[in-house]
Amino acid sequence: MVVLAAVSVTGFGLRVSWKARELPACVADTSIATGRRVVDPMPQDGSLWSSARSALTAPASGLALGFAELRGQDLCSVGEPPITLAFVPQANDRPGSMVGEVFLASPTPRINAVRAAELARHESRHVDQWALCSLIGGLALLPVAYLVDETLYPGSENHFEQSAGLDAGGYDPAPADPVGPQPWAIALWVVVVLVLARRRVRWASRTLVRQGSTHDPGRCPVHTTGWT
Structure with a gap:
């Protein structure tokens, strides 16, 4: 930030x-x-x-x-x-x-x-x-959002380009049989989200599964490596 x-x-x-x-x-x-x-x-x-x-x-x-x-x-x-x-x-x-x-x-x-x-x-x-x-x-929001959209919906299926006008931008018409969202891109971004949010996922799992556990005193429950 x-x-x-x-x-x-x-x-x-x-x-x-x-x-x-x-x-x-x-x-x-x-x-x-x-x-x-x-x-x-x-x-x-x-x-x-x-x-x-x-x-x-x-x-x-x-x-x-x-x-x-x-x-x-x-x-x-x-x-x-x-x-x-x-x-x-x-x-x-x-x-x-x-x-x-x-x-x-x-x-x-x-x-x-x-x-x-x-x-x-x-x-x-x-x-x-x-x-x-x-x-x-x-x-950074638009570059990231455009990259995600482009991997999921490439070329003429990109929603940003469709919103701006495909023909005016020199793009081919959207295909009759869409290829997106592409499975490999879905898997990629799910992994990216899990990696970026791994600490909060760990905190949520501890909260739900180990409700009787406590984290180290004075430590943030999200970033503490282990609970007792």
């Missing part, structure tokens, strides 16, 4: 620092393939929710901006409130990933304005997801 708090504060500080800078506007008629600009801007939305999500996603956005700056990548700003675009080469062929309000994009083939607008709406919905998850569980 201390590490997450420190990372969140660092990310928030980086985001505030970048807010004070003037980023060039993204040029609408230039391809993403140039590695500098986008074809079409993100949807503009001046609502209260847009302002709120900017604040909620600030830690994640700041970390993404810091990463892009370390890589020496060009940045540009689109939309209102602005969404920052950073072009960072990735190992896969996906157009990019949304981190907070920062779109980390890899060079992709030229796309037309209609396709770019669809992708913009898809990524804007991911910003909403980042904001809601950050409000509920902090900086």
